[in-house]
Amino acid sequence: GLLDDTILIVMADHGHRFAKLRQTHQGQLEERLPFYSFTLPKALIATEEGKKMYNNLELNKDRLSSPFDIHQTLLDILEFPADLTTEQSVSSRSLSLLRLIPQSRNCDQAGILPHWCTCLDWKDAMNSTEENRLSTQIAAAIVEAFNEQLRDELKICARLELKSIEYAKKLIPKDVLLKYKDVKNKDDDEPDLSGKTKATYAHYQLKISTTPGRGVYEVTVLFEFPTRHLTLDLASVSHVSQYGEDPIA
Known part of the structure; x- marks a missing residue:
């Protein structure tokens, strides 16, 4: 055949x-x-x-x-x-x-960004008052970044505002990696996990909705804890609601 x-x-x-x-x-x-x-x-x-x-x-x-x-x-x-x-x-x-x-x-080896990777172990980033506050700040910064992209069109487009956060997840190095200090002795490979290294950055993935228009987005960003600097790549933004759906709500 x-x-x-x-x-x-x-x-x-x-x-x-x-x-x-x-x-x-x-x-x-x-x-x-x-x-x-x-x-x-x-x-x-x-x-x-x-x-x-x-x-x-x-x-x-x-x-x-x-x-x-x-x-x-x-x-x-x-x-x-x-x-x-x-x-x-x-x-x-x-x-x-x-x-x-x-x-x-x-x-990472396959060139797949965290936003698109399905193999990662994301952790809830809204399970405490402090994490809720940080996730809300990140969500607000994301919406401001959207508005910055729309800056030249704001004469005919309404500014977006954060309506809700459906979830926020974070991806940080595993505890065993942060605690690794050295091997206990040179004759074996048993690790010394007495280290106290703190994570200096984390990837956050949020699902947010905005108004007007009821847009729903999944966004992955890199957040640096010491400087509180947020890096947003527009290639890591997914618009997951239907375009034109209830555009004036």
């Missing part, structure tokens, strides 16, 4: 970007983890090289990959690599799906 000598790739670029489904956790995951399937022809799988590629695909489906990996995969299809058994180096942003991707690969 047509697929006897054809590699078939079926993929999407992203899931729902807005509307009600996108405002659920499932919708958030689907936006960041679009469908991707890869079918090798049986004739190729029957060869020694094809068996290795197929086995690598089976293993890689449970390892971190990104759309950037499609590029290297296509290059491997054009010219089969000689080595199909050695794990690839994470120093490259684009790894082939037909060769082994390291299990230890993380979002």
